[in-house]
Amino acid sequence: MDGFTAIYIFMLAAFTGYEVISRVPVILHTPLMSGSNFVHGVVLVGAMVVLGHADPESPLQLAIGFVAVFLGAANAAGGYVVTERMLAMFNKSGSSKKEGAQ
Amino acid sequence: MTAKWFIDASYFAVAVVFILALKAMSSPVTARRGIVWGGIAMVFATLVTFATPGLHNFGWMIVAIVSGAAVAWWSGKTVKMTDMPQMVAIYNGMGGGAAAAIAALEFARGEVHGPVVTTLAVLGALIGSVAFSGSCIAFAKLQGIMKKAWRLPAQNAVNVVLALVTVGLGIAIIAAPSIDPVLVIVFFVLALILGAILTSPIGGADMPVVISLLNAFTGLAVGFEGYVLGNPALIVAGIVVGASGTLLTQLMAKAMNRPISNVLFTPISGAASGGG
Numbered sequence: 001m002d003g004f005t006a007i008y009i010f011m012l013a014a015f016t017g018y019e020v021i022s023r024v025p026v027i028l029h030t031p032l033m034s035g036s037n038f039v040h041g042v043v044l045v046g047a048m049v050v051l052g053h054a055d056p057e058s059p060l061q062l063a064i065g066f067v068a069v070f071l072g073a074a075n076a077a078g079g080y081v082v083t084e085r086m087l088a089m090f091n092k093s094g095s096s097k098k099e100g101a102q
Numbered sequence: 103m104t105a106k107w108f109i110d111a112s113y114f115a116v117a118v119v120f121i122l123a124l125k126a127m128s129s130p131v132t133a134r135r136g137i138v139w140g141g142i143a144m145v146f147a148t149l150v151t152f153a154t155p156g157l158h159n160f161g162w163m164i165v166a167i168v169s170g171a172a173v174a175w176w177s178g179k180t181v182k183m184t185d186m187p188q189m190v191a192i193y194n195g196m197g198g199g200a201a202a203a204i205a206a207l208e209f210a211r212g213e214v215h216g217p218v219v220t221t222l223a224v225l226g227a228l229i230g231s232v233a234f235s236g237s238c239i240a241f242a243k244l245q246g247i248m249k250k251a252w253r254l255p256a257q258n259a260v261n262v263v264l265a266l267v268t269v270g271l272g273i274a275i276i277a278a279p280s281i282d283p284v285l286v287i288v289f290f291v292l293a294l295i296l297g298a299i300l301t302s303p304i305g306g307a308d309m310p311v312v313i314s315l316l317n318a319f320t321g322l323a324v325g326f327e328g329y330v331l332g333n334p335a336l337i338v339a340g341i342v343v344g345a346s347g348t349l350l351t352q353l354m355a356k357a358m359n360r361p362i363s364n365v366l367f368t369p370i371s372g373a374a375s376g377g378g
Contacts (some may be wrong), residue, residue, distance in 0.1 A: 003218055006151050006329055008335070009334065010325070010341055012263070013325070013338045013340075014342075014344070016121060016345070017240050017321075017343065017347075017349075018349050020121060020125045020128065020346060021124060021125075021127075021349060022354065024129075025129075028127070028128060028129075029129070029314075029350060029353060030155070030186075030187070031356075032128055033313065033314045033347070033350055034270065035123070035124065035127040035133075035140070036321065036343045036346055036347055037193055037194045037197070037317050038137070038140060038141075038144075038193075038338050038351070039123070039342070039343050040194075040197050040317075040321045040339060041144060041193075041197055042141050042147060042206070042340075043197050043320075043322070043324045043327070044148060044200070045113075045147050045148065045333065046327055046328060046336050047203070047204055048151045048152075048154075048157075048163055048167075049154060049331055049333070050204050050207045050208065051162060051166070051207075052154065052156070052157025052158060052161055052163065053211070053213075054211065055211070058159060058210075060210060061210050062159065064203050064206050064207040064210060066162050066165075066166045067200075067203050068204050068341045069163055069166035069167060069170065069200075070166040070167075070170035071170065071196040071197070071199045072196070073168075073169075073171040073174070073238075074171065074174035074193065075174070075196040075197035075246075076148075076171070076174075077175045077178070078174030078177065078178045078189065078190070078193035078196070079190075080140070080141050080144070081175055081178030081179055081192075082186055083137045084141075085178070085183070086133070086186060087133050087134045087137055088289070090130065090134075092167065098320075
């Protein structure tokens with residue numbers, strides 16, 4: 001990927017991120033924060049690739065790669081469970097407010 | 103070549119689904135659907151990645167994924183509803199830590215070439231480390247492990263000096279002809295300390311805003327590491343989260359009637375609280 005293509009991707013992604021949530025109501029702030037926390041769990045994919053390319057003879061590289069994949073997997077799985085639980089609570093009680101956050 | 107084509111196409115589809123999922127999650131009617139789409143896309147992306155040509159260490163990979171996901175799944179399922187914000191914080195910190203670890207491994211392998219790639223790797227490492235240690239402090243505070251908000255004397259000055267030194271080290275890493283391991287280690291240590299001391303004076307009521315900001319940081323770090331790895335799915339998902347997280351942080355601060363600069367620089371808990 002050459003430099004300018006990357007800058008275009010950065011720019012368009014930034015506008016997309018800004019626009020896509022611009023009309024979020026206050027009660028959804030915390031679930032959306034949790035949801036976007038889940039989305040950046042895709043870092044797991046990058047962690048898998050670097051661990052997959054790590055030198056199997058080097059304990060240091062294996063250890064760092066292992067930590068990266070472990071943390072990435074925890075980010076994705078934990079982010080999903082927590083968001084799902086928050087939103088499930090929403091559905092049941094209609095417009096009940098989230099405690100502890102606002 | 104077909105395997106590579108299939109993987110690239112899959113990542114593209116995953117990036118699109120993530121954006122649609124975020125869109126769905128910003129409306130109460132479709133929010134539940136959004137997270138389910140996102141979950142399916144995430145599982146799909148993970149499975150597809152196993153087919154990437156030239157990977158090895160699959161044993162370690164599977165052990166790490168299963169153990170990491172199991173720990174997080176279990177803790178996320180069992181935690182009390184009122185303890186949710188700190189769980190978001192700790193999972194977010196893990197994402198930042200993963201981004202920082204990716205950068206560390208790329209440095210250890212000596213696979214970072216060229217000033218642009220090195221700059222983005224260093225930036226991702228810095229932001230990811232700050233998000234990691236900052237989120238850990240946020241978790242410790244909300245969980246009640248860390249009861250007191252400790253404030254250094256001249257906190258803001260210390261923050262600025264430490265940030266400048268860390269950035270200076272980052273520039274030294276970029277400028278150096280080859281990767282100097284000592285420099286990289288000191289850089290990571292300082293970045294972690296920076297995240298911790300930035301977060302430690304902030305009081306409990308402001309925490310959701312800070313977690314949201316650290317969430318945006320992690321998104322940026324993931325996006326930058328995505329460039330280092332040449333993976334557009336990481337770039338798009340990371341930068342979308344970075345931008346939406348920044349906007350969300352502003353919206354949350356506004357909902358609390360407290361400008362974001364007050365949250366960061368004149369915490370309520372501190373002696374010198376002027377505004378708010």
